[in-house]
Amino acid sequence: xxxxxxxxxxxxxxxxxxxxxxxxxxxxxxxxxxxxxxxxxxxxxxxxxxxxxxxxxxxxxxxxxxxxxxxxxxxxxxxxxxxxxxxxxxxxxxxxxxxxxxxxxxxxxxxxxxxxxxxxxxxxxxxxxxxxxxxxxxxxxxxxxxxxxxxxxxxxxxxxxxxxxxxxxxxxxxxxxxxxxxxxxxxxxxxxxxxxxxxxxxxxxxxxxxxxxxxxxxxxxxxxxxxxxxxxxxxxxxxxxxxxxxxxxxxxxxxxxxxxxxxxxxxxxxxxxxxxxxxxxxxxxxxxxxxxxxxxxxxxxxxxxxxxxxxxxxxxxxxxxxxxxxxxxxxxxxxxxx
Numbered sequence: 001x002x003x004x005x006x007x008x009x010x011x012x013x014x015x016x017x018x019x020x021x022x023x024x025x026x027x028x029x030x031x032x033x034x035x036x037x038x039x040x041x042x043x044x045x046x047x048x049x050x051x052x053x054x055x056x057x058x059x060x061x062x063x064x065x066x067x068x069x070x071x072x073x074x075x076x077x078x079x080x081x082x083x084x085x086x087x088x089x090x091x092x093x094x095x096x097x098x099x100x101x102x103x104x105x106x107x108x109x110x111x112x113x114x115x116x117x118x119x120x121x122x123x124x125x126x127x128x129x130x131x132x133x134x135x136x137x138x139x140x141x142x143x144x145x146x147x148x149x150x151x152x153x154x155x156x157x158x159x160x161x162x163x164x165x166x167x168x169x170x171x172x173x174x175x176x177x178x179x180x181x182x183x184x185x186x187x188x189x190x191x192x193x194x195x196x197x198x199x200x201x202x203x204x205x206x207x208x209x210x211x212x213x214x215x216x217x218x219x220x221x222x223x224x225x226x227x228x229x230x231x232x233x234x235x236x237x238x239x240x241x242x243x244x245x246x247x248x249x250x251x252x253x254x255x256x257x258x259x260x261x262x263x264x265x266x267x268x269x270x271x272x273x274x275x276x277x278x279x280x281x282x283x284x285x286x287x288x289x290x291x292x293x294x295x296x297x298x299x300x301x302x303x304x305x306x307x308x309x310x311x312x313x314x315x316x317x318x319x320x321x322x323x324x325x326x327x328x329x330x331x332x333x334x335x336x337x338x
Contacts, residue, residue, distance in 0.1 A: 017052070032060035035055060044081060047280050048237045049091075050090060051091050051316060053094045056097075074176075078175060082120050087313050089316050093317070101120035114208055115129060115207045115209060119149030126207070128221075133209070149202040169206050170187070175199035239278065243296075249306065254304050258302070268292045278292060
């Protein structure tokens, strides 16, 4: 089914912001990370669409990140991304700075029953490291796309477990460059939420596993992989679960009941396989995807009386609009996208 004309093409190429990086280099002469003006973000988002970042900063390490933030004008907004799984970048792009946590933040180490993982590390690699060490409890992360930072921010979960179940502590940097650490109580985890300040950029976390049988853990992960392949559009351009499950209900069932399975706007479509997933069939704009999501929300409200809440983080501005962020700062969006 198609509900509107096709998507805009080339929207990212026509968006350009004033270059902030020369002023940054003057204010931050000892910066070691990579700075890029008007950096394309579509390739960093699992939806593969959206506008650019006014400035992209890829820090060399935690100290480099703190140095950058300490010397950054407080009026300039900051958004942090990891693997881009649970993120929809609007077509007008993002004014300000996008911080991307790359390889320096992807290290994973096992120390007895503890797993220390960088905020940029893929969730699946943390699960694999735990399995190789014979530590049970983290296999669910095999079913969570994205990076550890985003998993912390949204208390990501799957297959009956959540981050809060294995969390020990984490470390981060605040917008003013201050280093902070959090315990489980500090994080105040709830469903798809943590209570850490929004301006914190998580840099690493410590999780705890339990002694288990390596072969059994690997078999559990293999089953998760098989189940995901059968029930989710894992090899498509998607952001993962689109909406949070309402209390006492499942979002996909409400969407299906509303007749939205397969619904399309241009190249944006509700997945036929799992209707709580939106997919980009090729040339969908962010506007197409967001409009499709809002159409789904309206139909679910009409048929079930339930207002679905977005789980995917929608950031930036529509093409031609004034700039803003959904929130002042979010860390490594993830599901879940997440």
